[in-house]
Amino acid sequence: MAEELSIPYRYEATAQAGALVAQYSGLAEGESSGVKASVAGRVMLLRVQGKVAFAELRDETGSIQLFARANDLDSFDAFCSLSLGDWIGAKGEVAKTRRGELSVFVESFVLLAKARRGFGDKWHGINDVDTRHRQRYADLWANPEVRTALRTRFRIVSIMRRALESRGFIEVETPMLQPISGGALARPFVTHHNALDMDLFLRIAPELYLKRLVVGGFEKVFEIGRVFRNEGISPRHNPEFTMLELYQAYADYGDIMELTESLVNEIVTELFGASKVVYQGRTLNFAPPWRRATLEELTSETMGVEVSIDLGRDRLAEVGKQVGIEDDPSWGPGKLMLEIYEKTTEASLWDPVFVMDFPTEVSPLSRDHRSKPGHVERFEAVVAGRELANAFSELNDPDVQRERFAHQVEVGRAGDEEAMSMDEDYLRALEYGLPPTGGLGIGIDRLVMLLTDNSQIREIIAFPTMRPEQERD
RNA sequence: GCCCUCCUGGCGCAAUUGGUUAGCGCAACGGACUUUUAAUCCGUGGGUUCUGGGUUCGAGUCCCAGGGGGGGCACCA
Numbered sequence: 001m002a003e004e005l006s007i008p009y010r011y012e013a014t015a016q017a018g019a020l021v022a023q024y025s026g027l028a029e030g031e032s033s034g035v036k037a038s039v040a041g042r043v044m045l046l047r048v049q050g051k052v053a054f055a056e057l058r059d060e061t062g063s064i065q066l067f068a069r070a071n072d073l074d075s076f077d078a079f080c081s082l083s084l085g086d087w088i089g090a091k092g093e094v095a096k097t098r099r100g101e102l103s104v105f106v107e108s109f110v111l112l113a114k115a116r117r118g119f120g121d122k123w124h125g126i127n128d129v130d131t132r133h134r135q136r137y138a139d140l141w142a143n144p145e146v147r148t149a150l151r152t153r154f155r156i157v158s159i160m161r162r163a164l165e166s167r168g169f170i171e172v173e174t175p176m177l178q179p180i181s182g183g184a185l186a187r188p189f190v191t192h193h194n195a196l197d198m199d200l201f202l203r204i205a206p207e208l209y210l211k212r213l214v215v216g217g218f219e220k221v222f223e224i225g226r227v228f229r230n231e232g233i234s235p236r237h238n239p240e241f242t243m244l245e246l247y248q249a250y251a252d253y254g255d256i257m258e259l260t261e262s263l264v265n266e267i268v269t270e271l272f273g274a275s276k277v278v279y280q281g282r283t284l285n286f287a288p289p290w291r292r293a294t295l296e297e298l299t300s301e302t303m304g305v306e307v308s309i310d311l312g313r314d315r316l317a318e319v320g321k322q323v324g325i326e327d328d329p330s331w332g333p334g335k336l337m338l339e340i341y342e343k344t345t346e347a348s349l350w351d352p353v354f355v356m357d358f359p360t361e362v363s364p365l366s367r368d369h370r371s372k373p374g375h376v377e378r379f380e381a382v383v384a385g386r387e388l389a390n391a392f393s394e395l396n397d398p399d400v401q402r403e404r405f406a407h408q409v410e411v412g413r414a415g416d417e418e419a420m421s422m423d424e425d426y427l428r429a430l431e432y433g434l435p436p437t438g439g440l441g442i443g444i445d446r447l448v449m450l451l452t453d454n455s456q457i458r459e460i461i462a463f464p465t466m467r468p469e470q471e472r473d
Numbered sequence: 474g475c476c477c478u479c480c481u482g483g484c485g486c487a488a489u490u491g492g493u494u495a496g497c498g499c500a501a502c503g504g505a506c507u508u509u510u511a512a513u514c515c516g517u518g519g520g521u522u523c524u525g526g527g528u529u530c531g532a533g534u535c536c537c538a539g540g541g542g543g544g545g546c547a548c549c550a
Contacts, residue, residue, distance in 0.1 A: 030508095049513085050506035069507065084500075098508050120484040121499050123511050127485065130542045142484090186549065231549055232474085241550070387550060418549085443550045457550095467541070 011089040011112055013040040018061030024094055024102055032095035032105075039064060039104055040089040040112065042141065045122065048080045054103075055082065057090065058141075066090050067103040079106065084122065085115025085141075133464055146459065149452040152271070153460050156448055157224060159267050160244060167259070169220040169246055174209035176202060176226070182426070183207030183365070185418045187230040189239075202228035207365065207439065210247050211394060212429045214437050222246035224444065235456045236386075239465050242444040251438035252393045253377045257354050260381055260389055260440060261288040264352070264447070271451060279384055279450055282350065290352040290381070298355060299341045302348060307340060309333040309359055309374050316340065330414050334359025334374070347385040354379045364404040364420060366392035381442075383450060391440040398430035 015037040024033050041059030051070040056063050070076040072092075082088065090109040096102050117138075120126040125142035132139040132146075140147045161171065179198070181188035183205030190199050206223050213221050228240050248255065265275055268286045275287035293301075296308040307319055316336040317327045325339050337359050349355070357369055358378040366376035378392035395401050405422045412419030448460045458464040 045511075047509050047512050048506090049509060052507045052509080054509045054512085056510085065510080067508075071507080099510075101508085101510070103508095118483060118500055121486095121511095122484085123499070124485045128480090128542085130480090131484090133542090184550085227550090229549070232547080234549090235544080237549065243550080390550080441550085446550060 014038045016061040017059045017064040027096045029100040030098050038091035043086045065101050065103040068106040087112040152452050153448045163266050164222050169222045172221045174206045178203050180423050187417050189228050189230050208426045214247050215429045215434050219249040244442040247439045249435045256391045256438040256440050261290045292354045294357040295355050299345045302345045309337050332361045334361025338362045349382045352383045367395045389442045394437040394439050396434035398427050
């Protein structure tokens with residue numbers, strides 16, 4: 001109780017560890033700066049040696065040693081009985097010890113919070129992946145690289161916001177609870193509104209609402225936010241993840257390609273000072289212009305023979321069989337083509353490439369290609385073998401959109417749980433007129449993985465989805 | 474959802490072909506030490522080996538079921 005009462009409600013540090021180290025690392029061994037500083041942070045190590053004691057204090061910016069002597073510090077005994085993990089504030093002169101370690105020579109200190117649990121082995125930290133993800137608060141301290149990666153994540157989002165705003169986009173918010181789940185092909189989470197006594201879906205994409213805003217007169221909008229998909233968890237999938245979606249009136253997918261490569265390159269350059277980054281031991285070059293090639297060209301390249309939807313369904317089914325795709329009678333040639341591309345080609349693409357002109361069949365919200373029947377003006381930006389972005393010239397003809405929805409409804413009746421539903425309100429919006437519009441979606445988590453050299457999505461999500469722990473005591 | 478694999482004190486790890494009271498380091502607790510760097514030295518306590526069954530004279534080790542984790546497949550971003 002006494003201890004609890006003695007813990008202050010605030011503490012004013014005059015310096016942070018990182019800044020002190022940067023400023024005074026030039027001191028000679030045994031030399032004092034003559035400056036007093038107060039620092040606050042967590043005790044990471046403690047070495048008591050009779051009438052002197054050394055502690056490593058870590059704050060958000062780094063670590064600095066605390067040096068305490070019984071002669072100079074009245075509460076020396078209390079200092080020695082600190083636990084690893086305790087938060088303290090300490091004040092004293094900044095100087096180097098005889099051994100040349102920059103330290104705060106503690107004249108007074110105050111306990112800010114007691115750590116009643118330890119942060120694992122002081123050398124190995126916490127290794128158990130289960131514990132690390134369930135107790136992220138401890139993981140973040142025990143394994144500083146985790147905090148570094150998350151900080152990079154938050155910074156990427158921040159840079160992205162600024163970059164978009166500087167291009168005249170405004171950030172908007174649209175419903176997460178939606179009566180109709182649309183804008184992507186995925187299974188939604190379902191929840192219930194009691195007062196309205198109706199089911200609502202957690203959004204799988206903000207797309208259809210953002211385009212409604214364009215109908216309403218917002219010409220350049222973006223939203224960075226969480227979407228939810230009721231699918232399996234894997235090293236690359238979390239049920240909730242963060243997407244950027246943006247829409248630009250009067251633009252087509254060509255404009256969006258230019259925007260995408262410049263936007264991503266701007267983020268990379270601001271983070272690393274260059275357009276090249278190393279991912280999983282290989283260099284990735286984000287410098288524009290990125291390669292542009294059609295889905296069919298790229299697939300033909302890897303197959304060594306011409307592959308396109310012009311081959312017709314039967315020929316494509318044969319090609320699919322050759323590469324190990326088992327045919328599904330509900331698929332048309334477009335879906336087969338996409339399957340073949342994904343199976344044979346996508347993973348082999350390394351440096352950023354715009355994979356263009358998808359089959360209409362698999363792109364219910366994209367506008368028909370201006371010159372290639374059966375195709376839409378859609379691209380995916382593929383980096384390191386994975387889709388990073390998905391974009392298209394938006395379909396703005398309400399009649400065509402209605403047909404596409406109708407086809408989706410059919411597919412859904414046939415058992416595809418990811419099919420879209422008819423969205424009459426969205427069609428009504430289109431009937432008011434959606435100007436030619438280019439749209440883009442970027443998976444922020446995937447981008448962060450690339451830029452933090454992580455192959456595991458869990459590592460760059462602060463609190464990844466997990467099964468609850470079993471109830472204990 | 475399917476397949477493979479892992480689960481030992483707070484943390485990191487051990488335990489020979491199943492064989493005596495399950496070891497070690499860190500942390501904790503007590504003691505020594507006035508310039509340490511994972512400080513060192515002496516001492517102490519702490520585990521129903523994920524849970525529940527089973528095989529066996531004997532199970533941390535083998536078998537079955539369940540729980541949780543990880544990887545792969547499927548699905549997707």
